[in-house]
Amino acid sequence: xxxxxxxxxxxxxxxxxxxxxxxxxxxxxxxxxxxxxxxxxxxxxxxxxxxxxxxxxxxxxxxxxxxxxxxxxxxxxxxxxxxxxxxxxxxxxxxxxxxxxxxxxxxxxxxxxxxxxxxxxxxxxxxxxxxxxxxxxxxxxxxxxxxxxxxxxxxxxxxxxxxxxxxxxxxxxxxxxxxxxxxxxxxxxxxxxxxxxxxxxxxxxxxxxxxxxxxxxxxxxxxxxxxxxxxxxxxxxxxx
Numbered sequence: 001x002x003x004x005x006x007x008x009x010x011x012x013x014x015x016x017x018x019x020x021x022x023x024x025x026x027x028x029x030x031x032x033x034x035x036x037x038x039x040x041x042x043x044x045x046x047x048x049x050x051x052x053x054x055x056x057x058x059x060x061x062x063x064x065x066x067x068x069x070x071x072x073x074x075x076x077x078x079x080x081x082x083x084x085x086x087x088x089x090x091x092x093x094x095x096x097x098x099x100x101x102x103x104x105x106x107x108x109x110x111x112x113x114x115x116x117x118x119x120x121x122x123x124x125x126x127x128x129x130x131x132x133x134x135x136x137x138x139x140x141x142x143x144x145x146x147x148x149x150x151x152x153x154x155x156x157x158x159x160x161x162x163x164x165x166x167x168x169x170x171x172x173x174x175x176x177x178x179x180x181x182x183x184x185x186x187x188x189x190x191x192x193x194x195x196x197x198x199x200x201x202x203x204x205x206x207x208x209x210x211x212x213x214x215x216x217x218x219x220x221x222x223x224x225x226x227x228x229x230x231x232x233x234x235x236x237x238x239x240x
Contacts, residue, residue: 001055010113012218013059014104014207017051026050028057028070048098055105056096060085063092063107082168095165101212112221114165116158120151120206120213128153132160132175140182151215156180158217159202163187166200166219187219198222 001015001023015023029037033053040046057070067090074086085091094107095115106115128149130138137156144152159180164173179188180202187200194200200221207214 009063009110010106010108010218010220011059011063012104012106012115012216013055014102014117014216015051015055016101016209017047017098017103020051020055020103021047024054024058024070026054029053030071030074044100048103052096052098052103052105055103056094059105059107060092060094063109064090078168080169082165095162095218097161099214101209102207102214104216106218108220110222112166112168114162114167114219114221115217116161116165117207117214117216118154118158120154120215129157132157134176134179137179154215155182155204155217158215159187159204159219162217162219163189163200163202166221167193169193194221 001013001019003011003013029050033050037046037050037053040049054070057073060073061068061070072089074089075083076086077083084093090109092107092109093111093113094105095113096103096105097116098104099117099119101119102117104115104117106113128141130141133141133153133156141149141152141156159182160175160178163178163180164175167173173193177189177193181188182204185202185204187202189200198221200219203216203218203220205216207216
């Protein structure tokens with residue numbers, strides 16, 4: 001497993017599902033999580049879910065200095081299904097993502113967070129979903145060679161997914177309303193999607209493992225000036 005933390009307490013941890021299960025076990029999962037896992041007949045999906053929940057619980061405990069045991073965490077869902085820690089426990093924001101061969105969790109006691117990762121592969125005739133991009137994003141994509149357009153699109157896509165998670169709206173938003181400025185590491189979106197004074201910073205990077213390549217994006221939301229959003233150097237230091 002690889003872990004990094006910045007000065008705001010923003011923490012990112014990622015690992016292969018099998019490594020998580022071997023190192024952390026699954027004893028911390030609650031009855032609801034076990035029941036949900038038991039319904040998953042697809043082996044890889046089951047493993048990713050169990051590993052993700054174990055990694056989340058241990059990451060939350062680490063964020064509180066292990067004042068709360070991994071098995072003691074309880075969760076509730078918001079209006080759009082975004083999970084959070086229930087009120088009587090220490091409030092730590094979190095987000096979880098998984099794709100083939102990797103699970104990742106980010107936590108922070110101070111800022112809202114969202115994380116997304118995608119395996120960088122090209123199969124069949126898969127191509128960028130241009131109808132999900134703004135005009136400026138499409139222009140940025142077109143500046144890439146044909147061979148680089150799919151990986152570049154995945155950069156935008158993971159950033160949009162992470163942003164939708166940090167907003168707590170998931171699939172309930174038109175991705176054309178979320179514009180990613182890759183160079184500036186920030187997000188532009190309508191005022192209707194953000195409270196006055198809120199800002200979202202985005203951190204994107206590539207992770208190479210023995211067998212695969214992944215794109216990561218972590219989004220952070222806080223009510224502060226853009227200069228106070230957590231440093232975008234976190235993932236670059238953590239994941240290479």
